[in-house]
Amino acid sequence: MSALTKQLIVETVNLTKNYDDTKVVDGLNLQIEEGDIFGFLGPNGAGKTTTILMLLGLTEPTSGSAHIAGYDSTREPLKVKSITGYVPEKVGFYENLTAAYNLAYTARLNGLPEELVIKRVDEALDVVGLSAVAEQEVGEFSRGMKQRLAIADILVKTPKIAILDEPTLGIDPEGINQMLDLIAKIARERKMTVIMSSHQLHQVQQICNRVGIMVKGRLVVEGLLDQLSSKAAGSKHAAIEIKLTETTPAIIKAIKQVDGVLSVESSDGVLHISCSRDLRPQVAKAIIDAGGLLVEMKIQSYALEDIYMKYFKEA
Amino acid sequence: MRGLLTVFNKELADYLISWRGIILFGFVLLTAVFAIYGPSGALQNIRGELSAGSQFGTTQFIFLKLFTTSGEGSPSFLTFVTVFLVPIVGITLGFDAINSEKNSGTLSRLLSQPIYRDAVFNGKFLAGIVTMAIMLTSIILLVSGLGLSMIGVPPSSEEAFRLFLFIVLGTIYGAFWLGLAMLFSVFFRGVATSVIASISIWLFFAIFFGAMINTLAPISQTLSQQEYLRNVGVQITALRASPVALFQEVTTVILAPGARTAAETWQLQQASSSQFVGGSLPLGQTLLTIWPHIVTLIGITAVWFAISYYKFMRDEIRAT
Incomplete structure (x- = not known):
């Protein structure tokens, strides 16, 4: 089309x-x-x-x-x-x-x-x-x-x-x-x-x-x-959202050790990872190495969110 | 047209089937029973007149007396309908017509359908008028039925026609109150506000207006004849400003063919300077007498309608 x-x-x-x-x-x-x-x-x-x-x-x-x-x-x-x-x-x-x-x-x-x-x-x-x-x-x-x-x-x-x-x-x-x-x-x-x-x-x-x-x-x-x-790739921040079959402290620890990961938060069985650039391959590898099973993984557009949050706060 | 009919059908069903409709019909039923049994002694009066009249052959319009005779300490059916029933029904049907739809969020959904905006307003107004006509018809039929079994005299064709006229004019009078209530429902956002506004106007005309005029131009025996006549004149003119008084005159002339409008009585009294006793007016003359009143009532109703229509059409749907 x-x-x-x-x-x-x-x-x-x-x-x-x-x-x-x-x-x-x-x-x-x-x-x-x-x-x-x-x-x-x-x-x-x-x-x-x-x-x-x-x-x-x-x-x-x-x-x-x-x-x-x-x-x-x-x-x-x-x-x-x-x-x-x-x-x-x-x-x-x-x-x-x-x-x-x-x-x-x-x-x-x-x-x-x-x-x-x-x-x-x-x-x-x-x-x-x-x-x-x-x-x-x-x-x-x-x-x-x-x-x-x-x-x-x-x-x-x-x-x-x-x-x-x-x-x-x-x-x-x-x-x-x-x-x-x-x-x-x-x-x-x-x-x-x-x-x-x-x-x-x-x-x-x-x-x-x-x-x-x-x-x-x-x-x-x-x-x-x-x-x-896609502009997110060029931005200095990226957010990754992942879903696992089971979330264990060991996996979270493994993700945190990946170079460039800034923070990991867990809510409702979904992990929100904030990192300095698109680190999807590295994070995936860390999870698998730690024995986790990946169900879903997506990168969030930080560019959009940045824009949105900026204006949202102004308004 | 399509939208108008759809809105009309829905609103009419709503008026007739909802709790509001049921309560109003209960009110109508009570009024009918009250008209027959309420005015204590009224029926005896009619029966007495019936037997006395038949001796002299003047039992004209005896059936209509059912509607106009008042008892000791209680108003006649006519007064009750004019002052209470019709205004209350009209206000009840119209006070939340537009603002409740605005508040509940149905109006913007309604207006996003492919219908002209005035279809909503006209449909509601029309449904209210038809409901009013149905109520008045049922109340007249109820009283006629009950009365027929009590006095045993059937209405003549002219009496039936006069009752029909009463229903038509009562509906116009009802449209006046409906239009007023709808006007407030367009102007005020709060449903409570529009009820209070409508009721205040009704109470003003039903109760305070007459008292006010009486204070301004009192009629008592202590006045000189000149003052007396002047004050009566002032009262008659001032009362004409009240829709309640206007309609009261109309219906009295229609349902009590022996009666005259206040102005006529006054004129006749002045002219003959003696107590005037009149006979019954034929139907054509009755209509002639009340024609200005009817036109005025329709006129004010049209003004209400036009103002609310204009406001409703110009009202902008706004983001809140």
Whole structure:
């Protein structure tokens, strides 16, 4: 797949939004290709949500323009909305109505014929694993279940592009992983473009192939995750994450003895190793020599994290 | 159109099936029972009139008396519906229409669907009006049914038509309160705030307004005739500013064909300078009498609606 054959699905040109005198979004030029899973990163208040609202045509830009699949978000908002699924940050459902009814309402608002409504709702609930509670009132749902219901809510309209605003906010770590897997699976299986905003770099790194970091209304970094990560090789720091079948003090000691390793931390069965350069071969050898069995090993992009942390602290 | 109908269907089902709807219908049922059994002595009055009237052949509009007769120390059905039932139902249906959706996060999800934004607002307003019409119809039917079994006189066709008119005008009056409540639900973020705001306005017109006017232009026997007439004039004009008084006049004229609007009574009294005793007005004349009132009620409702509609359409969805 060459990059040339890919279609741009989201394009903004000098997109700007002022509230009173503050520039919330400042001349944003964003391009997202069809099939991308785009991680939209930035600290709170960076302008991510405002950008999303402008993409959907819910908020009018002060200047500039936004297009989704060729439709102007400001001039043809209904066309944009019919191909875009949106999960707002504080997603809500009618608490006194059942999960199935809530989804059916969305389906009907999208003009689906009645016989298709039930089919789509059943399908969507099945994908997110909520079929068993379809007839339960949403008021009884946990936060995680509501988030999954929100995913089902966009599946009902089978959009070309899904925009998720902080989909992992307020759910437990296990729920977060389930949610991320679900998003990745849906994007893959349904060939759906996904824009996911978050302020957690490591979540975005798990499933996104492209990231943009927004700070104070401007896009400071944007590109494919691989490319951004590869810059790590040249940086003076690198972080390695490894999973072992069993973690013993002897192995940790062996890793610490590798020349260039700065620190080793263990959490949830995962070892985080900070080192002065990419030391993956050396660390792997040390583990095997110490009798450990390696399950997974990956290098984290310190370049990205450096950038992110720097701006995050400023904001 | 598609979005409007979908929103309308959902909201209507919501109003009718939810706890709110059940409580409101309980309230309606109570009002109906109250109308028949509540005003103590009212039924006896009607029965008495019935037997007395039949002697003189003036049993006209006896069925409508079920709705307008008050008992000792308790208001008539008409007063109760005008002052309490319709405003309360209207406010209950509308006070959280928009802000609760904003607060629970359903509004942004709703607005990200391919529907025009006004479909949400119009759908809710329409569903409220239809709920109001259903409630008024059921209450009229309930009272008619109960009353029929008590006095044994069926309504004439004109009486039936007058009752139908009452339902239509009551729905318009209900739309006034619904529109007011929805206006506050658009302007205030807090649901409690919009309830309090709507209820304050209702209490003001239902209770304080009349008292206030009475203090400004008192009517008592100690006044000279000139002052008396002036004060009555002031009171009538001032009361016209109150939607409650406006609707009260409308319904009194419709359901008690012998009655006149306060202004007319006053004019007739001035002209003949003697106690005026009027006969019943035919339907056409009744309509003519209350036409300005109806137009005014529709007018104010339209103003509420327009203001809230404008505000809702212009309201920007913002990142919080």
